[in-house]
Amino acid sequence: MDSKQYKSPLHEMAETMSNDFWNDSCAIDELTYALEYGAVGATTNPVIVGNVLKQDKARYDERIKEMVVTMPEATEDDIAWKLNEEMAQAGAKMLMPIFEASNGQKGRISIQTNTKYYRNWKLLLEQTMHFSTLAPNIQVKMPVTKAGVKAVEEATYQGVSINATVSFTVPQALAIGAAVERGLKRREAEGKDTSQMHPVCTIMVGRIDDWLKEVVKRDGIEVNPEYLDWAGVAVMKNAYRIYNERGYRTQLLAAAYRNDYQWTEFMGSDLAMTIPHKWIKKFNESDVKVEPRMQIPVDPQIIETLAAKIPDFIKAYEAEGMTEEDFDSFGAVNTTLKQFLEGYDDLVRMIREYMVIIR
Template sequence: MSIHERLDALSAAGVSVWLDDLSRERLRNGSLRELIAEWRVVGVTTNPTIFATALAGGEAYAGQIRELAARGAAVTDVVREITVADVQQACDLFRGTWEATDGTDGRVSLEVDPGLARDTEATVAEALELWKAVDRPNLLVKIPATEPGLPAITRALAEGVSVNVTLIFSVERYRAVMAAFLAGLEQAAANGHPLSQIASVASFFVSRVDTEIDKRLEAIGTEAALALRGRAGVANSRLAYAAYQEVFAGERWTALQAQGARVQRPLWASTGVKNPAYPDTLYVTELVVAGTVNTMPEHTLRAFAEHGQVHGDRVTGTADEARQVFAELERVGVDLPDVFAVLEHEGVQKFDASWDELATTVRRQLDAAR
């Protein structure tokens, strides 16, 4: 099977392949255009870590930073202008995909400042500002699924903003995200927004769950505990999909669908394998199911293209097996609520640190330009 055949098989199984990376260099050198044309990539996600790495890694931003330095722009304004400019270019590059898929794919995500993750009002305000600043119909504004983020998700959707809900780790929080989504669409309809023009995905993180739980299993150290390593991330995602099926078969969703609403698709995030002992395509192959998105780093995309396998739907009907994995985790002593609390806290903290790193890099480059 050729590289393209493997990716074609993944797409044919109903999985939308999105790239978890964006940079000015990638936009300029044709890399992203090639991934769209040849590697079946139909969307892009970004986060503060991606932008921090991109800005620190090359000269592609030097001209814009010199221009902004001459205008006396503040660091926060420069960060926003740089990220918005990259996302606008990516949105334009994906416009054909967006049109060809009737708005399902061709999406590009831009995250609100993670420092606002605990502030509902500030998150809503920035989500609306980003939506207006990018001014592209295929944008998704990323809002973290923290407790203060939930009402922000609802309010952004109610204003007609398309949203990528990020940093979801537990099925319990995912249910709250879906409830926030439904409430947002109900309010959007009441506000007169056409529901067919509002899109959303829910980004459920995978590999980080295994990383945290494996660490605890190794600390426990029993044979039963060690035998569970590498199983939690996929099991957690399969339970999330079962919750998705339940919610989007309900009357509340059916009423919104009759008004033209688009389903909030599950998006498997953090699908690059962190443990080299595991197959490098684990979180792609084992999470194949129609109507989902898998956003992956380029090395995972290329690994799947080279040797990945599609064994049909690996998710539907697996909830009982996944519950058994979780029961076994609890039996050996893994505190699952604490795992998810730690992952959310660390997730926000990591993105916040990357945002600070991005600001520091911009400040240094502004100073040099001046």
């Protein structure tokens, strides 16, 4: 069906509401499809880049072989990062018209820093500054660890639009909102321009659901399983409320989709959503009614039950549930860092195969 004639729910949301949506991948074909339905951004991370290479090997095969030959002293890590950068630059080029038309407020692609740096703010900042030179509409992703919060403030001060990731909780989102404000104010105090900057803080709503389900299973906690599908939604709605109260200039971004609530419940806000291709298609084919729902609170009984039975929900939901010192030991943070590290290792192994063959 011609997307220009048929208005899917996602397309209708993009046209009639203030929500933004991104393609949660840098795959060229997927981004092309998403742009037809109103996407205004895209994102990458080590897992995404590896999956793109696996799914579209023919597109990158000759280029990787060329890099191996023309970069004779490069390590497999050097070539892996070069591939990351080139995928991000290709996406940035596709999004550039949106970036230019919106004065930098839309049309960006995120590229993720090396997960191995999650404890070292200086290394995160150094790589961030390099990535910021790749294209005008690059947005740099850093984890919301203790070191990541400091790196976010410094990168913002340097004029980089950040996307805070490995983030699942209200305390993490608030730490980033405050860090960005400090960076912006320091920059503005020196008369430096911030008009084209567009900081974003991700909350991986599906991954907090995943973690709480693991906790329930691990600890033998009895709870209505449907309640667990609302945890991430509750966290996001609470963070969004506090962001508006405090006037943070960072845009919240919902990621890691697991159920339909994680987009329908956010309609009617200036929240962004980074949506994987399979979920974009699922939403396009649904008959969901497009209507504002962000201001409708999650059933208080769900929140009260989760808070009474699962201590980690309190850590995630309450503004004072954790301090920055606690971020690095939170279960969802550890689980996601591990997956990103393993995803990067998989990518390096794929590059290694090219290097061994050519030698």
